[in-house]
């Protein structure tokens with residue numbers, strides 16, 4: 285439940301947000317038990333895309349779907365389900381959800397989360413979600429970490445609510461997250477370096493070259509392998525996140541899903557003053573061609589995200605690592 289928000293939550297969205305909060309509070313309690321509770325990190329099978337499912341993936345998905353009945357929701361699209369599900373034919377809203385993000389971190393006691401976005405419902409469930417991101421009404425994430433928090437936008441800036449563990453209620457924090465304009469951290473799974481295309485290699489090469497390289501400054505690197513945790517860090521201290529496409533079979537379009545992960549995070553990031561692209565185009569301008577479509581994803585501090593796009597525009601010889609001192613990119 286949300287206690288005394290600073291500003292009202294839009295009436296039509298409030299029952300959905302309340303239902304999400306109540307499930308998130310329950311999940312948070314279960315997660316915090318760790319090994320004292322059920323084995324939430326146990327492998328229980330695979331979803332229709334072949335992704336391994338953990339017990340908590342399935343528990344979270346079932347809990348959200350059940351709690352959303354009677355909230356005005358018509359369509360429920362989950363990363364864990366093959367098709368869009370009808371919740372209530374009279375509802376006017378639709379929700380896309382990654383019920384449990386970062387599931388490889390459950391056993392490691394590292395922050396994990398839930399990502400969602402809300403749209404108006406069309407008569408056709410699939411068509412509702414196969415639109416670009418400009419029709420999103422609200423998006424956000426819950427982070428289950430040292431704090432359990434909800435970071436959400438209703439289209440007018442970003443708001444943050446932290447859960448009081450004693451009562452399970454979410455209280456709004458006085459200051460809203462906004463992505464700082466200056467930052468020097470990048471986040472990428474660098475073990476995939478050899479599989480990346482040249483523009484991504486060149487961008488990272490230039491970061492790694494530090495003060496001696498074309499950027500003329502030192503950078504720090506992070507990789508949590510929880511999209512929610514990376515987003516929360518970037519929301520508080522800026523930086524850039526990249527999950528590009530690469531040459532591994534099945535990773536041509538990266539790993540992250542447009543409908544359940546990238547559209548919601550991109551909407552939030554834009555509302556926080558940052559930018560989000562597929563490397564070149566704004567994510568919110570792109571409509572996925574299927575429900576579970578993946579997309580390369582780059583987001584964070586706006587000028588850093590714009591810089592990644594410029595590497596895609598360069599002639600091949602100019603992005604070669606051999607040209608590490610190219611004057612064009614001197615900061």
Ligand SMILES: O=P(O)(O)OC[C@H]1O[C@](O)(COP(=O)(O)O)[C@@H](O)[C@@H]1O
Pocket residue numbers: 335382384385386387388473509510511512539
């Ligand atoms: O293990 P990799 O390839 O670095 O991928 C990490 C990414 O995969 C994810 O865990 C995918 O999300 P799920 O856990 O919801 O499948 C992201 O949270 C994270 O950014």
Ligand SMILES: [Mg+2]
Pocket residue numbers: 382384385386511545
């Ligand atoms: Mg995820």
Ligand SMILES: [Mg+2]
Pocket residue numbers: 341363382383384385386387
């Ligand atoms: Mg997930």
